[in-house]
Amino acid sequence: MVQIRRVGAQIGVEVSGVDVRKLDDAGFAPIYQAWLDHNVMVVTGQELTIPEFLRYSDRFGFITPHPSKSTRHPEYPKITMLGINKFTPDGKLNDSIYRRGAEGWHTDGAYDPVPFKATQLYGVAVPDTGGDTLFASGYAAYDALSQRLKARLDGVNGAFSYGGKRKSQALLNPEDRDVPPAIHPIVRVHSETGRKSLYYDPGKIIEVLGAEPAESDDLIAELETYMVQPDGQYRHKWRVGDIVIWDNRCSYHKAAGDYPPEQDRIHWRVSIQEFPQAGRLAAE
Secondary structure (H helix, E strand, C coil): CCEEEECCCCCCEEEECCCHHHCCHHHHHHHHHHHHHHCEEEECCCCCCHHHHHHHHCCCCEEECCCCHHHECCCCCCCEEECCCCECCCCCECHHHHCCCCCCCECCCCCCCCCCCEEEEEEEECCCCCCCEEEEEHHHHHHHCCHHHHHHHCCCEEEECCCHHHCCCCCCCHHHCCCCCEEEECEEECCCCCCEEECCCCCCEEEECCCCHHHHHHHHHHHHCCCCCCCCEEEECCCCCCEEEEECCCEEEEECCCCCCCCCCEEEEEEEECCCHHHHHHHC
């Protein structure tokens, strides 16, 4: 029997008792709505092949290959392999792979002109200790803003790039570096729920457009203090067979980056964008 239960005050919902390979449209509808309502959704106890994971992921939107070409699956380029090849040939730990996602709170795809709707992971190998993923609500962050900041940011855009001001682009091929920044509203209205969230990523935002450089830097620093609200968090402890999807339009996340390096922490990852209009109409 399918069970849906909340796992955090403002963010996080867990679904159990379901085989995602057998979901019809009527069974998928309440699961999709639960995800919209709670930003982050865990589906437990799955045993999937890569094609089955891709078919399930297709129900949420249009899967696009991640710009990090070096970590794509060689046979399934829509799949990013997380945690693979973290040691160099001479045995040194490659920190950019081991600590991928653990550099700080962020949202995926802010560097794209059309940012990712969602990211979905499937747990393939889990370490004995550590390796959690942390999430925070962008809705809660927006609600916590002062009226001064809400007024200041209304209708204001930010410029975002893959490496941000630090130009951290080690996982990108040379030809994919130094592309023009993407422009997005800092207060984002969710396309499906209509709610406002703080759309922000301290590692990718370059500037607040229309602000003088000093004010832009001050705003960027101030907004970071609002990202993680006490009752707007969820911490996920992975199990093999977990599927976790999060809504990049209204949430932030980071990896704990604390598991034993000699142990495996491996996930299949997909990046999901909104359905193109034709695809959305066909799906309806």
